[in-house]
Amino acid sequence: MSGRRIFARPARFAAMAPYVWMVLFFLVPFGFVLKISLSQTAIAQPPYEPVFDLTAGWEALKAAFAALSIDNFRLLVSDDLYVFAYVRSLTVAFAATALLLLIGYPIAYGMARLPKRWQAVAMVLVIVPFWTSFLIRIYAWINILQHDGLLNQILLALHLVSQPVVWLSTDTAMYIGIVYSYLPFMILPLYATLAKMEPVLEEAASDLGAPPWQVFWLITFPLSLPGVGAGVLLCFIPIVGEFVIPDLLAGSNSLMIGQTLWLEFFTNKDWPVASAAAIVLLVVLLVPLLLYERLQKRQLEQGR
Amino acid sequence: MHNISRLSRFNIASLALGLAFLYLPIIILVIYSFNASRLVTVWGGWSLRWYHEFFNDRAMIEAAWMSVKVAVSSATIATLLGTLTAVALSRGERFRGRTLFSGMLYAPLVMPEVITGLSLLLLFVALNAERGFWTVTIAHTTLTMCFVAVVVQSRLGSLDRSLEEAAMDLGCNPVRAFVAVTLPLIAPAIVAGWMLAFTLSLDDLVIASFTTGPGSATLPIRIYSEVRLGVKPEINAICTLVIGLIAVVIVIASLASKLSSSQGESAAPL
Numbered sequence: 152m153s154g155r156r157i158f159a160r161p162a163r164f165a166a167m168a169p170y171v172w173m174v175l176f177f178l179v180p181f182g183f184v185l186k187i188s189l190s191q192t193a194i195a196q197p198p199y200e201p202v203f204d205l206t207a208g209w210e211a212l213k214a215a216f217a218a219l220s221i222d223n224f225r226l227l228v229s230d231d232l233y234v235f236a237y238v239r240s241l242t243v244a245f246a247a248t249a250l251l252l253l254i255g256y257p258i259a260y261g262m263a264r265l266p267k268r269w270q271a272v273a274m275v276l277v278i279v280p281f282w283t284s285f286l287i288r289i290y291a292w293i294n295i296l297q298h299d300g301l302l303n304q305i306l307l308a309l310h311l312v313s314q315p316v317v318w319l320s321t322d323t324a325m326y327i328g329i330v331y332s333y334l335p336f337m338i339l340p341l342y343a344t345l346a347k348m349e350p351v352l353e354e355a356a357s358d359l360g361a362p363p364w365q366v367f368w369l370i371t372f373p374l375s376l377p378g379v380g381a382g383v384l385l386c387f388i389p390i391v392g393e394f395v396i397p398d399l400l401a402g403s404n405s406l407m408i409g410q411t412l413w414l415e416f417f418t419n420k421d422w423p424v425a426s427a428a429a430i431v432l433l434v435v436l437l438v439p440l441l442l443y444e445r446l447q448k449r450q451l452e453q454g455r
Numbered sequence: 456m457h458n459i460s461r462l463s464r465f466n467i468a469s470l471a472l473g474l475a476f477l478y479l480p481i482i483i484l485v486i487y488s489f490n491a492s493r494l495v496t497v498w499g500g501w502s503l504r505w506y507h508e509f510f511n512d513r514a515m516i517e518a519a520w521m522s523v524k525v526a527v528s529s530a531t532i533a534t535l536l537g538t539l540t541a542v543a544l545s546r547g548e549r550f551r552g553r554t555l556f557s558g559m560l561y562a563p564l565v566m567p568e569v570i571t572g573l574s575l576l577l578l579f580v581a582l583n584a585e586r587g588f589w590t591v592t593i594a595h596t597t598l599t600m601c602f603v604a605v606v607v608q609s610r611l612g613s614l615d616r617s618l619e620e621a622a623m624d625l626g627c628n629p630v631r632a633f634v635a636v637t638l639p640l641i642a643p644a645i646v647a648g649w650m651l652a653f654t655l656s657l658d659d660l661v662i663a664s665f666t667t668g669p670g671s672a673t674l675p676i677r678i679y680s681e682v683r684l685g686v687k688p689e690i691n692a693i694c695t696l697v698i699g700l701i702a703v704v705i706v707i708a709s710l711a712s713k714l715s716s717s718q719g720e721s722a723a724p725l
Contacts, residue, residue, distance in 0.1 A: 165539040166543030166544075168539055169539050169600065169604075172536055172596075173556070176575065176593060177559050177571075178559060180574035180577060181574055183574065183577040183578050187577055197580050254473070257469035257473075258469050258473035260469070261465075261467065262470065264466050265462065265470075273474075275709070276477075277473075277477070279705065280478065280481065282654050282701055283698050283701055284654075284658040284675070284701070285658050285660075286658065286660055286675050286679060286682075287481075287697060287698065290678070290682055290690065291480035291481055291484040291694070293686055294480075294483065294487060294686060294691070295480055297686060299494075331477075334476075335477075385565060388567070392566075392567020394568070394569050394661055395661065399682065399683070409567060412573070413569060416573065426577065429569065429570045429573050432570060436567070440565065440566075443561065443565055447561045447564075447605075451545075
């Protein structure tokens with residue numbers, strides 16, 4: 152009789168409250184999103200129809216079921232606005248994730264090579280900005296990037312440009328904002344795998360005559376792939392649905408899907424189309440989401 | 456021979472540049488919050504003028520108070536639920552629906568906020584719940600309990616199970632073994648989880664926008680609507696205050712984990 156066994160029953164009991172909470176507030180809501188994505192907008196409260204009223208009797212329920220349709224999804228597929236928004240979201244997320252990997256890897260690598268004592272300090276230094284507000288960090292960049300902001304002042308003072316450059320409301324600003332906000336999410340999983348790596352492996356390779364770049368490509372990088380995978384997914388998935396950063400930093404002539412959804416919901420008050428957009432977004436992200444879950448589970452539940 | 460230094464010049468440069476990139480914008484923001492000039496970009500000497508402005512801005516103060524209330528309540532509920540979750544997943548062997556449970560737990564960590572926000576709002580509308588403090592608190596709890604669970608779970612995973620088993624061999628029942636042995640050991644992770652939940656809630660704009668009702672805007676919602684109209688020095692001051700608050704929270708969290716002699720670096724920060 153091992154202790155573990157005896158422990159199982161209270162643990163099962165402990166799981167009840169959070170389990171019920173997650174089913175009620177995470178799983179069930181998707182049912183409502185699905186249902187409303189099949190409804191039509193109405194000038195009413197709530198602003199969609201049909202409304203299922205269990206007290207109205209069987210016939211009314213049947214009529215309500217009959218009124219559901221996939222028109223919203225047809226609209227999403229046929230209207231260029233939405234198609235472009237999905238394509239743009241994926242493109243931006245791919246490009247930004249690639250940038251993040253390119254910028255984050257050398258930083259994580261540097262961290263992993265610090266003496267042990269300094270590694271802890273460096274880790275805290277990377278985590279701290281993640282704790283300061285997301286919105287504030289974007290706002291800080293608006294300060295810097297605006298027409299007469301610090302960046303333009305410096306560029307003008309150094310005579311690198313002759314007149315202020317337009318930074319705000321451009322894709323450049325948006326990419327800066329995304330990389331800035333998500334960098335800790337890329338660095339930390341990379342660092343976690345790089346720090347665990349045996350330095351002996353790299354040393355053996357270089358002792359056997361491999362030049363540094365070959366050591367990196369043949370030993371270091373392949374061994375860090377789990378970290379790369381975690382970092383990439385941790386950044387890619389939320390970036391696809393990002394709203395705040397493109398809204399505040401990018402121009403308004405091409406929208407990402409998060410912005411389109413927000414507009415449909417808050418400005419056009421079209422809840423059904425917003426819901427349909429959310430469902431499609433979820434479907435697009437399903438594969439990366441499942442991959443991420445598997446990675447997370449393996450890391451946390453099968454011992455580290 | 457290879458022990459001279461594993462740090463190359465390239466390593467040092469990328470570290471320095473990376474940290475500068477992470478910190479400079481925040482430092483600039485803080486400095487400019489003390490700027491006397493109304494023009495955000497012209498330096499007019501040191502002043503606390505914009506802090507005064509903020510403390511006289513009733514709507515902004517109300518929003519800040521609302522945010523703090525939501526953050527404290529949701530972080531507390533989330534810590535409770537998240538810790539229970541972590542215990543169940545790492546100590547309970549198998550139970551029906553376990554895969555679904557851990558699936559529901561990890562998805563919100565990366566789920567785009569627009570989806571989470573919209574789905575919760577539709578639930579609240581269907582339930583005919585009055586939107587305001589409680590709906591935002593529930594929404595934030597749902598999101599942040601997952602972060603708490605992951606933080607506590609990684610700590611539980613690194614614990615030596617033989618300690619619990621010893622306590623039970625010595626006659627403790629499982630609950631008592633948990634309270635007497637496990638709980639003190641995972642306390643730092645629980646504190647860190649609370650802090651993380653608190654800051655995540657304080658920070659959230661998207662989910663709060665969906666789930667709040669008229670008249671109960673949170674601080675990020677107010678800041679966002681001001682920022683959309685352009686940069687205002689008062690916002691710099693508010694942001695600095697929020698950064699200060701979070702800094703205090705981090706210091707407390709790190710002290711708490713120092714006190715209970717954490718073993719090595721805490722595993723996953725996420």
